[in-house]
Amino acid sequence: MTATTLPPGSSRALHRNLPAYAEIVRNRLKVSIAYRQNSLFLLAIVVVQIFILKKVWSALYATQSSVNGVDRHALLVYLTIANIQGWVLQDPTVSRYMYERVRQGLVAFDLVRPSGFIPQMFAQLMGSTLSSMMFVLPALPIIYFAGTLGAPASWSAAGGYAISLVCGYVITMMLTLIIGLIAFWTTEIFGLTMLYRLVSQFFAGALVPLSFFPGGLRILAESLPFQSTVYVPVAIYVGRLSGLEMARAIIVQLAWIAGLSFAAWAMWRRALFRVVVQGG
C-alpha cells in the first residue's frame, strides 16, 4: 500500500494531513478577524443575555436565598458559564457551510481531497471554537460585571468539569455534523439550523437549569442529548452534580458520543451515495 492510497480515516492519513487541517483552522480564524465587527455584535448579544438572566433570576430570588436546593450565587455562576460555553462551543455556521458546499456542488472538491471530508468539517468547527474563544477571553472582564463568575465548587468539580466539557464538545460536534449532513437530503437547511439552535439552547439548560424544569418537560430534556452539552458540565462545575451523580452523568455523555457517532457514520455512508446521484 503506497502512501497516496491510505484511506482518509486511518491514523497515518490523519497524521499526514495535520498541516491541511491546521490550515483550515487558520483560515477560519482569519475569516472571523476579517468580520470582527459582526463577531463582536454577536458576542454582545450573549453578554446582554447573560445580564438579562442575572437580573431576571435575581428578581425571582428576591425573597428567597435558595430554591430547589440551588443557592442564588451558584445559579448565577451556572447561567454565566453555561451561556459563554454555549456560545464558544456551538457554531451553526458550520452546518450552514456544509449545506452551501453541497448545494453549490463544491462538496465534490472536498471529497476528492486526500484529507477526509468529516475531519475537514471537524477542523472547521475547531477553527470556529478557537475564534470564539479569541473574542471571549478579552471580554471576560465585561462578562464578569454583566454576569457572575466564580471558581469551580471544588478540585474534583474542576476535574469533572474538564472531562465533561470535552465530552460535551464532542457531542456538540456530532450534532452539528448530523445537522449538516441532512443537507445531503434536503434542499433547505437554514430553518433547520435556526430551529436546532433554539431547541438545543432551551433543552441544554442555558436559560433555566434542568433542575427547575417541571416533571414532564424534565423527563423530555433528560432523554435528549442537548443536556449533555451544557447542563451536565456546568452543573458539575458549580457542584450541583458530584460524586456518583457526576460519574453517572459522564457515562451518559459517553453513551451519547457512541450513539451519535454511529448515527453520523451511518448517515455519512448514505450521504456519499446521494452525492453520486446528484453528480450523475
Add this chain to the structure above:
Amino acid sequence: MTTEALERKPLRRLRSPIWSLRMAWELEKAAFRGQLEYRLNFVIMTFLGIAYQGSGFAFIWVVLRQFHTLDGWTFHDLAFLYSLRLLSHATWVVPFNLLSDIDMTLREGMFDQFLVRPLNPLLQVITHRFRMNVIGDVITAFALFVLAANMADVSFTVVHVVYLVLAVIGGALAEGAIILACASLSFRLLETWALRFLIDNVYLMFGSYPLRIFGAGISWSFTWLVPIAFVAYIPSSVLLKHASGLHVSPIIAWGAPAVGFIWFIASYQVWRWQLKHYQSSGH
C-alpha cells in the same frame, strides 16, 4: 393650461402618498404570492417564527411555575406584557421585514432600479420580496395575546381598547425607528446586519420584562435614549394597573403611543439624509 402643466399633472398624481401606499400594497401582495410558491419553505419558516418567539415565552412559563411572581408581576401579567411586545413587533415586521435584507439590496445593485422608478425607494425596499417567517411571528403574537388577555386582569373599556390599538402601532414604530435608523447606516457602512440583529435582540430581551428589574440607570436609558419602554412595558403597566410602579408620570404613560410616532418621523429624516450618501455598487 399650458402643455407643460398638462404633462406634469399625471406625475403629481403619481407622487401622492395615497397612490404610493396603494402601489406598495400591490407590490407587497405580489411578493407574498411569489413566496407562497415555495410551500415547504413557507411551512418551515412559519414554524421557525413560532418556535423563535415561543421559546422566550417558554422560559417565562417554566420559571414562573416555580416562583409565581417576578417583581410583583404574576405569570398572567408577564404573559400579557410578552404578548403585547410581540404584537407590536409583528405589526412592525410584517410591512418592514425586508429592511433586514438591506445590505444585500445595496451590495447587489438592486437599489439602482429603485431610484429610477417613480415610487419612494423605502417602499420599494420593503416590498420587493416577503420573508415568510414573519407569518410565524403574527400567529404566535395573536395566539399569545388572546390567551394572555383572557388570563390577565385587563379592563377592556372603549378608552382602553383605543389606547391598546394606538400603543401597538406606537410600539411598532418605536422599535422600527431604531431599526430604520440603523438600516440607513448601510448606505455608508454597507454591512449592518449584525448590529440590527443585536438591536432586535435587545428589544426582545429588555422589552419582554418589567424594565424596573434592570435598575434605574437602564430603565432611564431604555426610556429616553432608546424607546424600548414605550413598546410594551409602559402600555401594559397602564392596562394591568401597574402604573403606580412606573418610573414615568401617568401623563407620559398615557401618551406612550405618541412617542413611537415622534421617533419614527425623526428616524425617517435620518433615512432620507443617509440616502444622499448612497454610492452605486457599479451596475
